[in-house]
Amino acid sequence: MGEMSTFQLGVIGALFLSVASSVSIVICNKALMSKLGFPFATTLTSWHLLVTFCTLHVAQRLNFFESKSTDAKTVILFGILNGVSIGLLNLSLGFNSIGFYQMTKLAIIPFTVLLETLFLKKQFSRKIKFSLFLLLIGVGIASITDLQLNSLGSILSVLAIITTCVGQILTNTIQKRLNVSSTQLLYQSAPFQAAVLFVSGPLVDQFLTKQNVFAYKYSPLVLAFIVLSCLIAVAVNFSTFLVIGKTSPVTYQVLGHLKTCLVLAFGYTLLHDPFTERNIIGILIAIWGMGLYSYFCTQENKKKQSVDVSLVSQIKDKDTTPLLAGKNMGLSDKETHEAKKSTKDSVV
Secondary structure (H helix, E strand, O other): OHHHHHHHHHHHHHHHHHHHHHHHHHHHHHHHHHHOOOOOHHHHHHHHHHHHHHHHHHHHHOOOOOOOOOOHHHHHHHHHHHHHHHHHHHHHHHHOOHHHHHHHHHHHHHHHHHHHHHHOOOOOOHHHHHHHHHHHHHHHHHHOOOOOOOHHHHHHHHHHHHHHHHHHHHHHHHHHHOOOOHHHHHHHHHHHHHHHHHHHHHHHHHHHHOOOOOOOOOOHHHHHHHHHHHHHHHHHHHHHHHHHHHOOHHHHHHHHHHHHHHHHHHHHHHOOOOOOHHHHHHHHHHHHHHHHHHHHHHHHHHHHHHHHHHHHHHHHHHHOOHHHHHHOHHHHHHHHHHHHHHHHOOOO
């Protein structure tokens, strides 16, 4: 029970860190790009990943965590895939209207559910699906303003959805399959993500903005905001891997839409962005959907935990039988370990 309480506290801490860091970096980047005129989003992301890797490298050298050898090919392909997905999302934003880009982000949740159902045989209850539907409706009402379609933009959006979903699902499955922590996986994959964006970032940004990142005149204020953005990005990248590893890709996407609602609210409060009754209604519906999702997940997890506890107690009862104790001791220990592992991984 104590182990489960510690695990739940770890999940809550990861969720809080993810929300706080993501909202902070959006506000920082919005000020950097909108107010200070620095439009190079993809290149900035490559700097984020480089600083993240350097920070983790220092932490590893100071023995804050242990570097673990893993399947190099898997980690390299995973890092490249995540780098490509970031570039595609930025291209999607460049070739589509804001409304269609928001639709692209909303489509990630149902597509993730579909992929996990088809390939990982994961089951989602009707209550969970209903809460996700409410969430998507609310965020759609709050954030989607216009829908302008074009063929190239639509293709880029589909590719962005696919690579993002697959990347987030792999973040969860690789951590469990290779038995690595979120920190270890991020440390090993960050250089490859950064490399992809270092090469493609300046080209993508120049194509979208018609400006050269190397010809840009960096004022001290712009440099200060870039450094601040990179430092916050360390927490964002770390918490992303942490949340997906401890929960699931779907929960991370739900959390992402909570961030969208908070960004809209903070944008109105701090940056004086326009805010309408439609935004308020949409945010309230989205929060309702998130609340239901959290409640239903908690209820389902409690049911799973009660089943796991009863399984463990049955195994202990078997262990008390002298005849079985000698023959099945190894099997019982293995079953007990699997039951505990099942309990630990039961957060949706």
